[in-house]
């Protein structure tokens with residue numbers, strides 16, 4: 461069933477040449493699947509992102525909770541500027557930063573999480589090196605146990621925080637978020653001086669919305685999650701693709 465559109469938010473304007481465009485991935489560009497590797501990338505999507513990036517003189521970046529390596533596998537051979545791990549690692553046009561090293565305690569916590577996940581067929585622990593994500597999309601009954609596990613583990617990981625998401629809870633370093641990554645991109649060419657625009661669906665995207673709103677940019681909530689700081693709204697991923705012109709795959 462299509463998500464309800466908020467009466468307060470309009471559809472965003474169509475992409476313009478002076479935009480610095482930041483796009484979330486899961487739940488925004490890609491439909492959810494039961495596992496992180498199970499997602500389908502429509503062939504027209506990377507083609508269109510590449511064309512849009514050229515139109516924006518390279519000012520298009522993916523901003524995701526996934527690792528950069530995971531993004532590169534999904535969108536190969538396209539490699540856009542990108543922020544991974546909710547802003548902890550970043551690849552700019554010419555340079556790369558992060559991610560932080562995992563603390564020794566994380567390996568044992570990941571093992572214990574996998575043992576817990578084994579009790580719930582279909583669930584899994586995603587190892588993102590500096591972060592782990594406990595996924596329960598295929599078995600929602602695991603949610604409370606996974607959340608309790610993550611909360612109990614958190615004090616063992618200095619400088620870490622919980623990241624709640626869509627059928628997932630993550631243990632990740634607290635030192636950066638998507639807003640920090642977008643702010644850093646906006647300090648550098650080709651993003652600097654352009655109108656910032658960010659589209660995303662999940663709680664982690666709210667950090668990006670705040671930074672873009674503070675700079676007078678355009679923020680787009682995908683789906684029906686509330687509350688949100690986003691100023692515009694698109695119902696679902698199909699609407700995102702139509703907004704970006706993915707359907708035809710043609711460059712404008």
Ligand SMILES: O=P(O)(O)OC[C@H]1O[C@H](O[C@H]2O[C@H](CO)[C@@H](O)[C@H](O)[C@H]2O)[C@H](O)[C@@H](O)[C@@H]1O
Nearest residue numbers: 485486492493494495496524525597626627628
């Ligand atoms: O910031 P995003 O690009 O939206 O990444 C957020 C998380 O996305 C992935 O998990 C989500 O998508 C999976 C595949 O559809 C789905 O199985 C899971 O339930 C979702 O939470 C990714 O696996 C995480 O590492 C990202 O943090």
